[in-house]
Amino acid sequence: MGNEELEDYQALTFLTKKEIIRIQRTFQSFCPEEKDYREEKLTSKQMCSWPELKVNPFRDRICKVFSCDGTFSFEDVLGMASIFSDRASPRLKAEYAFYIYDLNEDGFIDKEDLQSIIRRLLNTEYLKKEDLIALTTRILGEADLIQDNMLSLAEFEHAMSKSPDFLHSFRIRF
Known part of the structure; x- marks a missing residue:
């Protein structure tokens, strides 16, 4: 991810650069190596297996609310993480x-x-x-x-x- 893209994501979310990079690395770990993570989508099952959601008793509802089709693009994950950020209103x-x-x-x-x-x-x-x-x-x-x-x-x-x-x-x- 380039610096300009990182700054754009930071401007559009309540996330810090460090948080965005950490999310990108986790998201990328679920994608096939030869694929660009920006073009990939994760399933709700994959999202629910993230360490941050795995223990949450509402993980199924969180995934349903933040995905209209049961899949998550990188930007969908950023949007979800942004709402759960300390800096969200x-x-x-x-x-x-x-x-x-x-x-x-x-x-x-x-x-x-x-x-x-x-x-x-x-x-x-x-x-x-x-x-x-x-x-x-x-x-x-x-x-x-x-x-x-x-x-x-x-x-x-x-x-x-x-x-x-x-x-x-x-x-x-x-």
Whole structure:
């Protein structure tokens, strides 16, 4: 990658040159040696095997949200990494978190989404069904401003703006 191209990527993302180079090396390691990485695409399965995503309980959703066709170009990966960067805006992070957590893709985070999110995050072996329902009800009670038993993007953004840990937890260091 040339210096001019590197500077262009840096200008278009929230990533540093060092991060872009590290992502390029990892991306290139998945490409056949004789191929130009800029013309290659990785599958969602390959992306989910990246060390940074492998342990994330939402890796399948992350890959789905950041790829419209199940494949990732180098620029797609840069875009994804940019959102998870420390330098991305809180509003942008909240928007993408909403899309990731809207598991049934109905444009809202509802009770079923919340229960699935909690199951992914916690060891549900020790979580009783009534505790899961109580936790879901409490979350909706605090964040559901119009009390329709689901969170819109605006309600989710509002809730995340009040959560001091959100910005630190919604990051992946590529």
